Amino acid sequence: MVNRKIVGAHYGLMDWLAQRTTAVLMALYLLVMSIALLSGVGSSYQRWHDFMSFGWVRFASFVFIVSLCWHVWVGVRDIWMDYVQSTGLKLTLHVLTLAVLVGYAGLATQIIWRL
Amino acid sequence: MKTRNLQFKIYRYDPDKDQKPYMQDIAVEVDSTDRKLLDALVKLKAVDDSIAFRRSCREGVCGSDALNINGRNGLACLTDISNFPEGKPIMLRPLPGLPIIRDLIVDMTQFFKQYHSIKPYLINNDPPPERERLQSPEDREELNGLYECILCACCSTACPSFWWNLDKFVGPAGLLAAYRFIADTRDQATNERLDNLEDPYRLFRCHTIMNCVDVCPKGLNPTKAIGKIKDMMVSRMV
Amino acid sequence: MSVNVTVRKFDAVIVGAGGAGLRAAIQLSEAGLKTAVLTKVFPTRSHTVAAQGGVAASLGNSEEDHWHWHMYDTVKGSDWLGDQDAIEFMCRKANECVIELEHYGMPFDRTDNGRIYQRPFGGHMSNFGEKPVRRSCAAADRTGHAMLHAMYQRNVKVNTQFFVEWMALDLIRDAEGEVLGVTAMEMETGEIFAFHAKATIFATGGSGRIYYSSTNAFINTGDGVGMAARAGIPLEDMEFWQFHPTGVAGAGVLITEGVRGEGGILRNGQGERFMERYAPNAKDLASRDVVSRAMVTEINEGRGCGPNKDFVLLDITHLPPETIMKRLPGIHEIAVQFAGVDALKEPIPVVPTCHYQMGGIPTNYHGQVVVPGKTSQNEVMPGFYAAGECACASVHGANRLGTNSLLDLLVFGKSAGETAVETLKRTPKAHKELPADAFDRTLARLDRLNHQKGGANVHETRLAMQRSMQKHAGVFRFNDLLKEGVQKILEVQQDVQRTEIQDKSKVFNTARIEALELDNLIEVAVATMVSAEARKESRGAHVRDDAPDTPERPNGRDDANWLKHSLWYKDGNRLDYKSVALRPLSVDTIALKTRAY
Numbered sequence: 001m002v003n004r005k006i007v008g009a010h011y012g013l014m015d016w017l018a019q020r021t022t023a024v025l026m027a028l029y030l031l032v033m034s035i036a037l038l039s040g041v042g043s044s045y046q047r048w049h050d051f052m053s054f055g056w057v058r059f060a061s062f063v064f065i066v067s068l069c070w071h072v073w074v075g076v077r078d079i080w081m082d083y084v085q086s087t088g089l090k091l092t093l094h095v096l097t098l099a100v101l102v103g104y105a106g107l108a109t110q111i112i113w114r115l
Numbered sequence: 116m117k118t119r120n121l122q123f124k125i126y127r128y129d130p131d132k133d134q135k136p137y138m139q140d141i142a143v144e145v146d147s148t149d150r151k152l153l154d155a156l157v158k159l160k161a162v163d164d165s166i167a168f169r170r171s172c173r174e175g176v177c178g179s180d181a182l183n184i185n186g187r188n189g190l191a192c193l194t195d196i197s198n199f200p201e202g203k204p205i206m207l208r209p210l211p212g213l214p215i216i217r218d219l220i221v222d223m224t225q226f227f228k229q230y231h232s233i234k235p236y237l238i239n240n241d242p243p244p245e246r247e248r249l250q251s252p253e254d255r256e257e258l259n260g261l262y263e264c265i266l267c268a269c270c271s272t273a274c275p276s277f278w279w280n281l282d283k284f285v286g287p288a289g290l291l292a293a294y295r296f297i298a299d300t301r302d303q304a305t306n307e308r309l310d311n312l313e314d315p316y317r318l319f320r321c322h323t324i325m326n327c328v329d330v331c332p333k334g335l336n337p338t339k340a341i342g343k344i345k346d347m348m349v350s351r352m353v
Numbered sequence: 354m355s356v357n358v359t360v361r362k363f364d365a366v367i368v369g370a371g372g373a374g375l376r377a378a379i380q381l382s383e384a385g386l387k388t389a390v391l392t393k394v395f396p397t398r399s400h401t402v403a404a405q406g407g408v409a410a411s412l413g414n415s416e417e418d419h420w421h422w423h424m425y426d427t428v429k430g431s432d433w434l435g436d437q438d439a440i441e442f443m444c445r446k447a448n449e450c451v452i453e454l455e456h457y458g459m460p461f462d463r464t465d466n467g468r469i470y471q472r473p474f475g476g477h478m479s480n481f482g483e484k485p486v487r488r489s490c491a492a493a494d495r496t497g498h499a500m501l502h503a504m505y506q507r508n509v510k511v512n513t514q515f516f517v518e519w520m521a522l523d524l525i526r527d528a529e530g531e532v533l534g535v536t537a538m539e540m541e542t543g544e545i546f547a548f549h550a551k552a553t554i555f556a557t558g559g560s561g562r563i564y565y566s567s568t569n570a571f572i573n574t575g576d577g578v579g580m581a582a583r584a585g586i587p588l589e590d591m592e593f594w595q596f597h598p599t600g601v602a603g604a605g606v607l608i609t610e611g612v613r614g615e616g617g618i619l620r621n622g623q624g625e626r627f628m629e630r631y632a633p634n635a636k637d638l639a640s641r642d643v644v645s646r647a648m649v650t651e652i653n654e655g656r657g658c659g660p661n662k663d664f665v666l667l668d669i670t671h672l673p674p675e676t677i678m679k680r681l682p683g684i685h686e687i688a689v690q691f692a693g694v695d696a697l698k699e700p701i702p703v704v705p706t707c708h709y710q711m712g713g714i715p716t717n718y719h720g721q722v723v724v725p726g727k728t729s730q731n732e733v734m735p736g737f738y739a740a741g742e743c744a745c746a747s748v749h750g751a752n753r754l755g756t757n758s759l760l761d762l763l764v765f766g767k768s769a770g771e772t773a774v775e776t777l778k779r780t781p782k783a784h785k786e787l788p789a790d791a792f793d794r795t796l797a798r799l800d801r802l803n804h805q806k807g808g809a810n811v812h813e814t815r816l817a818m819q820r821s822m823q824k825h826a827g828v829f830r831f832n833d834l835l836k837e838g839v840q841k842i843l844e845v846q847q848d849v850q851r852t853e854i855q856d857k858s859k860v861f862n863t864a865r866i867e868a869l870e871l872d873n874l875i876e877v878a879v880a881t882m883v884s885a886e887a888r889k890e891s892r893g894a895h896v897r898d899d900a901p902d903t904p905e906r907p908n909g910r911d912d913a914n915w916l917k918h919s920l921w922y923k924d925g926n927r928l929d930y931k932s933v934a935l936r937p938l939s940v941d942t943i944a945l946k947t948r949a950y
Contacts, residue, residue: 005282012315013348078322081315082279129858148603150691161812164864165856169394172570174606174687176498177398193690216541217861223395236506237458247455249467255460262460262492262499266397301458 751893
């Protein structure tokens with residue numbers, strides 16, 4: 001490959017939009033959870049367990065986890081883009097970040113749904 | 116006439132002579148007719164003619180004398196001497212993030228390259244009419260706050276994203292110019308311009324740190340312009 | 354300092370990238386000629402950027418207007434010293450050139466029906482001097498900025514090749530007198546180059562820095578004018594310098610005449626609107642020389658303002674704040690920055706300040722440099738063109754009308770470019786060989802500067818020149834002072850020939866650049882002082898105590914003896930004269946008459 005700085009990947013808007021959308025989704029989830037906690041669902045393990053087992057809570061939790069990982073992906077990738085200059089290293093870090101995030105997402109989902 | 120002794124610490128570097136840059140302590144006597152930092156610099160140069168800096172219009176419209184003054188980018192000709200605290204040396208450094216040619220003079224090649232990359236000219240492929248292309252005063256108003264840019268580079272060189280990705284991020288000045296043409300009702304290349312910017316580096320390195328807004332000597336707001344470009348991209352997509 | 358001179362060949366070389374240079378460059382680049390544009394500063398830093406009020410064109414967007422009326426105003430403004438062929442050419446071309454700019458994308462302000470906004474300006478009248486007319490096409494009070502950027506942008510579009518931060522040093526002429534290009538220094542490296550070209554266009558701007566108090570930028574050092582003078586080309590009408598009525602007192606920064614166009618009023622220390630006494634009809638919008646002299650008269654007669662009674666006030670406090678912020682935002686900014694006043698609430702202290710050089714390198718209206726020769730007083734010098742403030746076409750004569758400078762650089766920048774393109778296309782030829790001594794003058798200057806010992810300090814010498822010019826060739830001129838001034842400026846010239854710099858380094862040596870600029874400034878200063886001393890009449894901006902206003906000679910103007918252009922030659926410091934072109938291209942001569950506003 002010629003040694004030239006290349007731009008023009010023609011993406012970026014989706015990520016930028018995703019980062020904002022996921023932030024809003026996470027904020028909503030945290031709001032709902034705060035209200036729930038304030039109303040005492042966390043007073044005992046059993047109540048907490050029952051609450052987390054509702055279908056809609058599971059659904060919302062799943063959305064939250066995916067949002068978080070997606071949000072982190074864009075943010076962390078931005079950091080690699082800013083500070084890592086070598087293409088090979090950058091790609092490796094991107095792949096590692098993705099692998100870790102996918103792993104985390106899977107694990108977290110499993111934990112919640114196993115309850 | 117009231118005089119004042121100004122102490123400076125000035126970044127000095129002559130590639131032919133100096134192994135590495137250093138900060139020089141130097142003082143100059145200014146009187147009440149010297150209002151601006153540039154007046155003091157001109158006096159300094161009369162004392163030591165080897166101090167190199169750019170200057171031209173001395174009224175804030177040409178954009179030559181952008182410097183890093185006490186850690187903040189600004190134009191020497193618009194910086195009041197009276198605002199400098201007594202007894203503390205004034206730190207003068209070249210604009211950060213760009214290669215240094217000599218003393219306070221930076222190499223602006225990358226800055227202009229980014230400016231040129233957004234096609235900074237009106238694109239209208241209709242045959243030119245005999246008279247002016249019409250534009251309503253309201254449409255013309257959209258260009259206010261955009262066309263006044265003097266390309267001094269205070270904003271771009273205050274932007275961390277620009278420092279890290281000098282060669283890839285267009286930077287606030289270039290993006291302001293990009294929006295100046297997108298916002299012009301006479302321009303027909305809005306789509307191409309948006310395509311040209313839809314890139315994780317060229318536009319989306321802007322993390323709304325807003326240093327650009329903070330330092331702009333003309334009071335312009337590149338962050339707002341960048342936001343409008345993003346808005347247009349979103350409305351184009353959905 | 355390297356003595357190797359690298360030669361680069363181009364079809365055309367343009368020196369200067371202000372309005373005129375950029376306009377000419379568009380012409381050459383669009384024609385596909387290999388063109389180099391040399392500029393001391395990045396193009397948008399050229400001083401055209403500081404022009405504020407507007408560019409004249411009889412578009413008639415707000416009320417009826419006609420190029421012939423514009424022509425009449427310009428001839429009258431010039432106190433009949435302007436060449437009427439060139440003036441007709443300029444006024445007729447105005448609309449086309451302004452419309453072109455609009456098509457390039459210049460963000461003009463707009464009228465309600467979407468056309469280019471026009472405002473009144475000093476000396477612009479309808480129907481041959483009847484009443485003020487809105488002729489100045491404006492982009493707020495940043496017209497020069499908007500224009501320069503639009504033209505730079507157009508040049509980016511047509512791929513003009515710029516050499517940014519290159520300073521032209523000397524003109525190259527061969528034994529037959531033909532111009533073959535310039536020598537230049539790349540400022541970043543200090544290396545010397547020659548630009549060998551079939552057409553050389555000077556668009557180097559003005560030289561206002563010869564005065565102590567000037568609206569001009571630091572870079573306005575008359576480089577083109579100095580180079581031409583050293584190469585044996587005469588300088589035309591150098592005694593005529595415009596003092597802009599409204600420079601910020603103390604700072605010298607320009608306050609556009611557009612302020613008065615929008616309704617601003619000049620007041621003396623007693624709060625009186627004194628212009629009513631000097632120009633009952635046009636009042637504050639009289640021609641610039643008239644207003645400047647009125648202001649100095651007020652100050653001299655003790656009716657100035659401030660503790661030393663040394664300025665007058667420009668008052669816009671009666672205008673609606675919205676108008677000020679919409680039409681004059683830059684002025685509001687300048688008043689805060691440089692006068693420390695909020696113009697919405699307080700008047701701005703102003704004094705007449707050196708602003709514009711009416712004279713320059715003699716050209717015809719095609720932009721070709723012309724010099725007296727065997728066959729005519731206007732023989733075309735092959736290969737050499739000039740446009741803008743450095744040139745003298747002469748459209749401004751003894752006094753320029755506001756907004757005619759931007760028009761001048763558009764029309765003659767374009768016309769010089771067009772003529773160069775036509776000439777090169779019509780008679781294609783190889784580059785003429787450079788003479789053996791092509792670089793001698795440049796190398797001698799640099800060598801002298803590098804080896805000068807015990808010489809004169811550049812800063813102090815420049816200051817001495819500026820003070821002499823200010824004192825001896827100011828708004829009002831006195832026979833004794835002028836005579837003394839000639840002696841003084843020749844003494845300063847001696848010092849300029851032995852300037853010394855401490856810094857002898859190569860990389861971006863601004864001390865060397867300033868010393869080289871001073872070489873150019875002094876040519877302009879000497880030309881000005883000598884030409885002014887010799888012209889024993891009052892005309893336009895040149896007003897002498899020994900040529901007062903009398904019934905036989907109204908305003909001190911002496912048409913019988915002095916209706917002629919001065920030509921100053923560096924060689925022998927001598928003067929020659931040539932006649933004024935009183936015959937326009939298509940209309941009748943605008944006959945001589947007494948100038949009153």
